[in-house]
Every structure is written in structure tokens, then in C-alpha cells.
Amino acid sequence: MFDFLEGYNLWEAFWTTVQLTVLSAVGSLIWGTLLAAMRVGPVPLMRGFGTAYVNIVRNIPLTVIILFTSLGLNQTFGVELGSDVTDTTNFRLAVLGLIAYTSAFVCEALRSGINTVPVGQAEAARALGLNFTQVLTLVVLPQAFRSVVGPLANVLIALTKNTTVAAAIGVAEAALLMKEMIENEAQLVLISAVFAFGFVCLTLPTGLILGWVSKKVAVKR
Numbered sequence: 001m002f003d004f005l006e007g008y009n010l011w012e013a014f015w016t017t018v019q020l021t022v023l024s025a026v027g028s029l030i031w032g033t034l035l036a037a038m039r040v041g042p043v044p045l046m047r048g049f050g051t052a053y054v055n056i057v058r059n060i061p062l063t064v065i066i067l068f069t070s071l072g073l074n075q076t077f078g079v080e081l082g083s084d085v086t087d088t089t090n091f092r093l094a095v096l097g098l099i100a101y102t103s104a105f106v107c108e109a110l111r112s113g114i115n116t117v118p119v120g121q122a123e124a125a126r127a128l129g130l131n132f133t134q135v136l137t138l139v140v141l142p143q144a145f146r147s148v149v150g151p152l153a154n155v156l157i158a159l160t161k162n163t164t165v166a167a168a169i170g171v172a173e174a175a176l177l178m179k180e181m182i183e184n185e186a187q188l189v190l191i192s193a194v195f196a197f198g199f200v201c202l203t204l205p206t207g208l209i210l211g212w213v214s215k216k217v218a219v220k221r
Helices: 010-039 044-057 062-076 086-116 119-127 132-147 149-169 174-184 188-217
Strands: none
Touching: 010 044, 010 086, 010 149, 010 174, 010 188, 044 086, 062 086, 062 149, 086 132, 086 149, 119 132, 132 149, 149 174, 149 188, 174 188
């Protein structure tokens, strides 16, 4: 039944998807946290930048952002991200685009967590002489992260599925292989089922594990 899989490297395609997900998730968490800090910060310019970035980027289709990283940054401005190998450059550009897009959603999830921290705790920390950065990193963010594990898990699952857009610029991940197989094999239903099962295997354990973590680390108020 599955003879059509012969000659195709399914594992390598999904491994590329996993790499895209992990690298983009780490980058999005870092940049999204910085954006959240800007949005709740006392500096009007940084607060305005954070607000504008989030409201603009999350309303642009991911496909447009990914295509811009290739057609705009790479082909127009010559950005190669430290590699002159086309496949490697496309992979890095895809990670950059996914980070730029996903970080806006990470920022909003974190900002909602920051809003759950009682104002009195931040005021007490400032009364002890802590500056804004210390209050944010020592008091607010640790509690905020604990309260948004669930929403961040949803963002991670969405990111895993969004990696399929990287196929638009030739990144050899699961969606690109699926397209190739559909063009070459007369097994549309089975091919679709195989790749759907593959993504379920990636996203379902993620949701279950992070859902369990969310319950364990939830802040009791």
C-alpha cells in the first residue's frame, strides 16, 4: 500500500520541519520577550515601536513575509546570512521570517501574562529600590511565563504548522516533499494522510506535554 514512499526521504523532510520549528521557537521567544518588555516599558518611543511592530506584523500574511525574506532581502538587497549555498540561505531566511512573524504572537501572549501579575508586587519592588529592568526580570516575567505556558504552547503548535510556508522559497521540508510526491504519484489521499499523521505526531505530544507543564507551574492566587 505504501510502495509510493520508496525513493523519498520522508524522515529528512520532517527533520527539516523540526529544525525550522525549534530554531524559530527559540528566536521568537527571545524577540517576543523583548517586544513585550518594550510594550510595558516606561519609554514612549520603545513602547510605540513595540505596539506598531505587533499590530503591523501579525496582520501581514506569513507567506508575504517569507517571500519578502527571499525576494526582498536575498535577491534585492543581497542578504545571505553568512552562507553562499542557496539551500542553506533559504533555510536561514525562512527561520528569520518565522521569527519575525511568530514573535508578535509570543509578545501578546506574554503581555497578557504580565497583566495578570498584581500591580502591588511591582510597586513593592520599586519601593525596595529596584529599577524597571530588575522589576521586570526578577518579579514580573517569572510569574508571567508561568501563567502563559498554555498560550505559548498554542503558538508553538501554530508555528509547527506554519513551517509549511517555507516551501514557498524552496526549503526542503515536509510540505515541499508532499507537493513533489503528489505531482509524481497517483496517491493523493494516502500521501495527504501520511503527512497529516506526521504533523499530528509533532503537534499532539507538544500540546499534551506543555498542557501538563502549564498545570504544574500555574501561579496559585
